[in-house]
Amino acid sequence: MKINQFAHLQLTPEQKAHELHQIGFLNCDAQNDPDLNHIWLQFIGLALPHLKTFPTKEAKFKTLLASPTQNILEYSAHETVDLDSFYLVALQLLGFEPEVDFAVAKPVAEMERLGLYHASSLDERMQLIGAWYDLLCTFTKNGQTLLDQLAAQGYFTRFFDLPAIKKPLFFNGKAQPIFDTRTLIREVVYIESDLDTDGDGQLDLLKAEIIRPRDTEHGLKVPVLYTASPYNQGINEALADKLMHPANVKLTHKTPTNTTYDEIKYHASESLEAERRTVQGRSTRAEETFSCEKSYSLNDYFLARGFAVVYAAGIGTLDSDGFRTCGSTAETASTTAVIEWLNGERRAFTNKTDNIEVRAWWCNKKVAMTGKSYLGTLATAAATTGVKGLETIISEAAISSWYDYYRDGGLVVSPDGFVGEDADILAEECFSRRKNAGEFIKIADKWQEALAQITAGQDRKTGNYNQFWDERNYLNNVQNITCDVVMVHGLNDWNVKPRNVYQLQEKLAQLPLKHKLILHQGEHIYINNFQSLDFTDMMNLWLSYKLYDVQNDAAEILPDVLVQDNVTPATWTKYTTWKGPKKQTLYPTTAGELLATPTVGQVSFHDQLSEAEFEMYQSDLTAWKQDIVREKQTPLSETRLLFKTPELTEELLLSGTPKLTVKVASSVDHGLLSAMLVDFGEAKRLTQKPVLLSPKAIALGYDWRQNDLVEFKLAPKTKHKLISKGHRNLQNRTNLWQNNDLVADEFYEVEIPLQPTFYRLPKGRQLGLIIYATDMTATLRGNEDITYTLELADCHLELPLH
Amino acid sequence: MKINQFAHLQLTPEQKAHELHQIGFLNCDAQNDPDLNHIWLQFIGLALPHLKTFPTKEAKFKTLLASPTQNILEYSAHETVDLDSFYLVALQLLGFEPEVDFAVAKPVAEMERLGLYHASSLDERMQLIGAWYDLLCTFTKNGQTLLDQLAAQGYFTRFFDLPAIKKPLFFNGKAQPIFDTRTLIREVVYIESDLDTDGDGQLDLLKAEIIRPRDTEHGLKVPVLYTASPYNQGINEALADKLMHPANVKLTHKTPTNTTYDEIKYHASESLEAERRTVQGRSTRAEETFSCEKSYSLNDYFLARGFAVVYAAGIGTLDSDGFRTCGSTAETASTTAVIEWLNGERRAFTNKTDNIEVRAWWCNKKVAMTGKSYLGTLATAAATTGVKGLETIISEAAISSWYDYYRDGGLVVSPDGFVGEDADILAEECFSRRKNAGEFIKIADKWQEALAQITAGQDRKTGNYNQFWDERNYLNNVQNITCDVVMVHGLNDWNVKPRNVYQLQEKLAQLPLKHKLILHQGEHIYINNFQSLDFTDMMNLWLSYKLYDVQNDAAEILPDVLVQDNVTPATWTKYTTWKGPKKQTLYPTTAGELLATPTVGQVSFHDQLSEAEFEMYQSDLTAWKQDIVREKQTPLSETRLLFKTPELTEELLLSGTPKLTVKVASSVDHGLLSAMLVDFGEAKRLTQKPVLLSPKAIALGYDWRQNDLVEFKLAPKTKHKLISKGHRNLQNRTNLWQNNDLVADEFYEVEIPLQPTFYRLPKGRQLGLIIYATDMTATLRGNEDITYTLELADCHLELPLH
Helix, strand or coil: CCCECCCCCCCCHHHHHHHHHHCCCCCHHHHHCCCHHHHHHHHHHHCCCCECCHHHHHHHHHHCEEECCEEHHHHHHHCCCCHHHHHHHHHHHCCCCECCCECCCCHHHHHHHCCCCCCCCCCCHHHHHHHHHHHHCCECCCCCEHHHHHHHCCCCHHHCCCCHHHCCCEECCEECCCCCHHHCEEEEEEEECCCCCCCCCCCCEEEEEEEECHHHHHCCCEEEEEEECCCCCCCCHHHHHHHCCCCCCCCCCCCCCCCCHHHHCCCCCCCCCCCCCCCCEEECCCCECCCCCCCCHHHHHHHCCCCEEEEECCCCCCCCCCCCCCCCHHHHHHHHHHHHHHCCCCCEECCCCCCEEECCCCEEEEEEECCECHHHHHHHHHHCCCCCCEEEEEEECCCCECHHHHEECCEEECCCCCCCCCHHHHHHHHCHHHHCHHHHHHHHHHHHHHHHHHHHHHCCCCCCCCHHHHHCEHHHHHHHCCCEEEEEEECCCCCCCCHHHHHHHHHHCCCCCCEEEEEECCCCCCCCCECCECHHHHHHHHHHHHHHCCCCCHHHHCCCEEEECCCCCCCEEEECCCCCCEEEEEEECCCCEEECCCCCCEEEEECCCCHHHHHHHHHCHHHHHHHCCCCCCCCCHHHEEEEECCCCCCCEEEEECCEEEEEEEECCCCCEEEEEEEEEEEECCECCCCEEEEEEEEECCCCCCEEEEEECCECCCEEEEEEEEEEEECCCCCCCCCCCCCCCCCEEEEEEECCCEEEEECCCCEEEEEEECCCCCCECCCCCCCEEEEEHHHCEEEEEEC | CCCECCCCCCCCHHHHHHHHHHCCCCCHHHHHCCCHHHHHHHHHHHCCCCECCHHHHHHHHHHCEEECCEEHHHHHHHCCCCHHHHHHHHHHHCCCCECCCECCCCHHHHHHHHCCCCCCCCCCHHHHHHHHHHHHCCECCCCCEHHHHHHHCCCCHHHCCCCHHHCCCEECCEECCCCCHHHCEEEEEEEECCCCCCCCCCCCEEEEEEEECHHHHHCCCEEEEEEECCCCCCCCHHHHHHHCCCCCCCCCCCCCCCCCHHHHCCCCCCCCCCCCCCCCEEECCCCECCCCCCCCHHHHHHHCCCCEEEEECCCCCCCCCCCCCCCCHHHHHHHHHHHHHHCCCCCEECCCCCCEEECCCCEEEEEEECCECHHHHHHHHHHCCCCCCEEEEEEECCCCECHHHHEECCEEECCCCCCCCCHHHHHHHHCHHHHCHHHHHHHHHHHHHHHHHHHHHHCCCCCCCCHHHHHCEHHHHHHHCCCEEEEEEECCCCCCCCHHHHHHHHHHCCCCCCEEEEEECCCCCCCCCECCECHHHHHHHHHHHHHHCCCCCHHHHCCCEEEECCCCCCCEEEECCCCCCEEEEEEECCCCEEECCCCCCEEEEECCCCHHHHHHHHHCHHHHHHHCCCCCCCCCHHHEEEEECCCCCCCEEEEECCEEEEEEEECCCCCEEEEEEEEEEEEEEECCCCEEEEEEEEECCCCCCEEEEEECCEEEEEEEEEEEEEEEECCCCCCCCCCCCCCCCCEEEEEEECCCEEEEECCCCEEEEEEECCCCCCECCCCCCCEEEEEHHHCEEEEEEC
């Protein structure tokens, strides 16, 4: 167990005393009290908000050890609080258990071991006060600060009724839960966009769900966390499944072309000239409310802290107008429309018919976007418009270019396991507007046409980058971004692959903006409930700064690049860049080695399985993932080449985009190559998914929602682990939009950039390179009779290193 | 998808109109309105509580189909509501999606197919009103009634402020969520027991956490759902793990005895004469509150409906006095103490030192106990005392005799997978009082002594039934039960095995009480969130009857025995008894058959694995579970005998306790036999765990907690499934407390009762019988060189059938 807190502000003793006073932890008497024990016991007593009387608090004092043999009362009767007694009690208040989580005999050393901030001297009154201040900011065993835990127990309930003018409240630079979530206001508005994606001659109205503190009714203006989620109003899972494209499709020869980028570059079409509705009246009240919203728990946390939350699903979703377009510029405009309304620059109505305008009069005009996957993607998309009012985005596991989601290297390549999915299927899946069956029957035909256009545009035939994908490439517009950006991504995310975030941060690095990157060891997950990392606190520091203008040094305090270690659990390390400054080149050999010196020779593999094997692997992708890597004989052994380094004599820290260069011949006039980097060596590695440590242990406020506490743990030993992979159509050697020729049995040089990685390979492990063609989890599955031959003299692997 | 609702009361048209009027769905005008469409549209409008204005409701009308080509407004302009239009709209209101979940063209037939109640005529006003009434009681796609869904959307919020005298409110015999859960009162009291389990000369005080509706402050007396959960205040998982007993222990010869039951019968010791505290004052207010309780979602549901909830963890848990004793009579007394306090017959204090008495003045003195596993066990234990005020228990997956949890047939047999666990370990695990470290240091030695007594009492050496286990056998006291009982158990629960509930219900059948039994296809789970069953509604009907005296025919309406089918998903069938009236005897043959006619011959197996195999199976119990059943050669093939019937020509419905009789010789002077019944035949079977259909889809009230919607689905095909199993020490042929002699290589007749089952074996399947010795998931693992030989002429399997 190890705690990593990055959002901890170091303040002067005077500042600390002032803030403690503000939250009611220090009255003037205590501040001048010469009796250290007296101050200490008063602090502890105040930290028991669920106990309302002196006898109940005293009973609790008796249950807490202040020395290995005495409880607090016994200890304080004869001795004065010191570092040991202070931190022994502190550890218990933080929920760590004596002898189970820490050794009673050496509390300060245990604070250190657990990664918890602690003072080094407690002789003075101000030192004690300072130590208590820091303790309130310290993580409990349950992944939140002690002050947050006290808040969950009711500490701040007496602040609920403070006048709006005294809110919000910041402590250690972060907004505190002094807002009563039991009285939140929930309302729906319909925002008029500039779009008419369903072509009915009417500007599309977009439903937005707003949750705001009651205090906004009394003059408080609040910022907004806005989550654009196309899934939020429901999905059409069964219908989308039915549309799934066939996966067992053979690759074909692509007619050579000389297409230039300019030919496939996306140009925005003329802006629409549909008429705006005529305002028939104004209201400050909504006519519609909602309940049981599909919330993001990070947003819930901020609802208790003086932020409003807005959910909007966008064009073509339930109760909104328009059609889904999957990543188009229209979708981006439908996303930014909400921000424009919040910022006072766009109209919304109380219902869809009467044109009664309603404004975001309760908003301070500052907006941050949050959410993961498609949600984070739309945040990224919105940022690339430079829309006013969007102060920052926290973009998690987000797509930066849809080509990098559904394609790779001139090939149809699906997100992990979803072979057959594509942009049109996602459009259908999110087209929740069709759930309004009485409305859908009037637009069903037009929707089929719109869907057919997406199907045509995405072009599963060539797998090439084209105008459709160029429209959906947000990287083209990174230079328009005006807000600071936080990015979070899983290094094992094979759904939205790491290239998406890598390319975005590379482009952001060229702009005069702050950007923060957090890379974790998860797959496609949220990270706001880990025991080892104060992600939520970091975001609180960030958003208090960005949306409430709190001068808390957030931009300097938060690490630029924070990476979770893949070897040691609960370890997060700061870096300045993702891309390592060093480089190493390795060469595959005919003997299956991967060496530092060039070599010669030819090696081949044959990309076809028997029908039975082919069937088996399709129905058991886990078996495929295992067998493609296994050294012992499997049906896949002949369909791949495996190269391994000797056991490493020194640790390697791969960081950046590995690139494989090969000279290859296909036995037919078409072909593809895939490549995988693998960590070989029997070892305990982190669990694939976070382990549930304690259900509902993280309370997001008082009598409010809760989150599960999780952490990656060491799993039983395994022999290997995937580090990275990549794919390339052999006819896309020049770029992704132009078809090169391919003649059977002729050799061509091809570069295959793999997905960017950040991977520590300890001493004793072996780095493996697997070269193969069909990837059952990702590429189309032609199962064709093709032999690929590599000319090793012209093959090498380039590794970026830290 | 299929819905099974059992808690639906059929009422007269007048009663329905009256109740609709009560909940505000029918005003006097509507009741006399001759225009059916008018009534219908008014109903639908009222069923949209989140829409506050006419335009927003009208917009919603346009989104609902009333015929395959018309929305409600279009339809009602020209046609009158009829069965088709009513149920087409109804299905949409219930959340079923046109063309996805049902065919638009035939709504009435689709209601029927989905298992939803519907009218057969709608010509009259009262028929329409009646149909609407029933629709409000009908399950949505999300596993709760339409009225519950409306409540979650805010339908009942205007009832929150009704005077206490007008509460609670019942609809269709069930309590409705008209209580504001945002204003619940949470308080802690300390109940004085008659126990002194830690021997400190003071009667043990027991902490109880109370949650009650605010309305109790204004005169409402409410009943209590009481959950006694030893886990509730935290557990000592790491410490308990360290105590785990060695699993790889060889069986030894037990010295023959003639012990009689009377010799091991438990006799209560003299009751304690410790002095009661002297009351120093009285209060109606608590001094301590709490937050984030570990709640059971069924209790949460009732908190919105006019019930209080009490959680108590009992002796030896955090903030209570005493020691854990794992199932003892003291533990039972610590459980009933809470009920006695609620019933006014025991004292509680506001804190642990000042002796200020506090009464349960807000309680109507009626209590039901709820909870699963240990929680349900304590409910059962409490019921067997006949304690006054306990009106019913809902006992889920409960232990009825601790011997049947940690032992079987004179053997140490662990709950599935937890080999090495025992009563002492569970006592340590639940001894959360030790988390109060300042208190624990004073009692640590005494606790070690108490724990050592449990270790001695449980006697892992012989595995026999003794006085320790007799004290912990609640079946001995079933005749004292005075309350009606609801039992719920999983037919695949290998943690608390089905024998526990089977024996309880057999004993209950001899008493003049109502008892209801629900057997599901799960393992050790709760069932209050299944799409296919209205379990929560059934419990609402039951508790409204038992705790609020509502005359709703609950005792007659709820099925006596309800069994979830193991072949067809979402199918629940009523029976009158568990034990089938028919019987069939099968005989194993030397050829591995299981036939209807007796046979002769000897067969043997050898219960020893190589060290490597033994290691492997210990670290991979799943592999053991697979291989022990597999027909193809595995390391386990020689360690078991496998017999199979021919493919069944007719379906078999096993129901009750299968019993295997064998004549067996061990090659040494000790030994055990295990037996398994297995369903053979490639087929899709239900998933082992419920599948998550929709997270947080079940709202337990307005702005209140939520539950996930789940259901068992058909999983990919498997070749076999475990039906039942059992174990026997060959020296416990007469009973469980007497050691019979065993001479090596001599034959003895032994009966092995397997766990009771309720299992449908379709035509074409084969019933398999596996006879073996060491069970890696359950028995100790001696891995000894023993050969067992069976004399088949004296072996047979007796099956109870329906």
